[in-house]
Amino acid sequence: MNILKDLSNSMQSDKNLRNDNIFDSTIHLDLECITTIIKYYLVKWPMGFHEIAGIEEQDEWTSITEKVIILLTYIIDRYHSSLHSWILLAKIYLQLNKMDDARNVMSKCLTLHPRSGLAHLYHAQIQLGTGDVTGVHQILERTISEDFGLKTHPLYYFVKGSLSLKEVR
């Protein structure tokens, strides 16, 4: 939780962010750090916590989520090649159940990174919710053809397992 408050405070106090001119001089140094913080946000933030938390926590959750989205969008606008930022943004939308936004982000990401197995894998995860079992199988095949090593990725196992379960139903 503290790391999120730190993130929130630092973003609020960053005059450059307020002036929509963020990190021009420091982005090269901070990009990795920012990505780590955002990853930490995804990994640690109690998903669904806002549904049972008090108003203050809900506000904090909404506020931090909005800021993380702004930050990622900013990074992506300036640094199209930042593959992990595209994926992180898509996953945040997925977590928020904003499926159209998640698909839109992944679609742009795949246009820029068509040979990235990782991008295809996260695309498969997003498409899992559509119920298009054949389509997801095809995306997974593409994932492996681009990067065979992803066969041991935890989300590859997860998508394959979920697909098998869907096929039974």
Added chain:
Amino acid sequence: MLDEAKSFLVAAIQCKEISDDGLPGSNYIVSLDDRLSCYIELGKTLLARDELNALEKVSIQAEKKFSGLSKSFHFTLFRSDILLKSNEVKKALHLFTNIHHVSSSLRELFLFQEGKLTL
């Protein structure tokens, strides 16, 4: 297919990114929601395979791991399903009605479904 689902989902939760806390630093982006979803999908698979002992173990483990999260009510529901399968309806209902995340309409639906029994 259920065998395949089980083996993939067990493999997923055995990955350290999912079994531990998926700390940043690795190249894998595995969110808390992903980790929770793996356990839910495994629970559904075990229920479909009627592996109730394994389901109970996984549910208890996941309830602890994801305690406080709204989606963790799935694991309580699995335990409720196990009790229902053993005809322990009252215990199942007690467990179910104590899930504070579950909306009253869902509770009513459950009561309606089980309404043939004296409650």
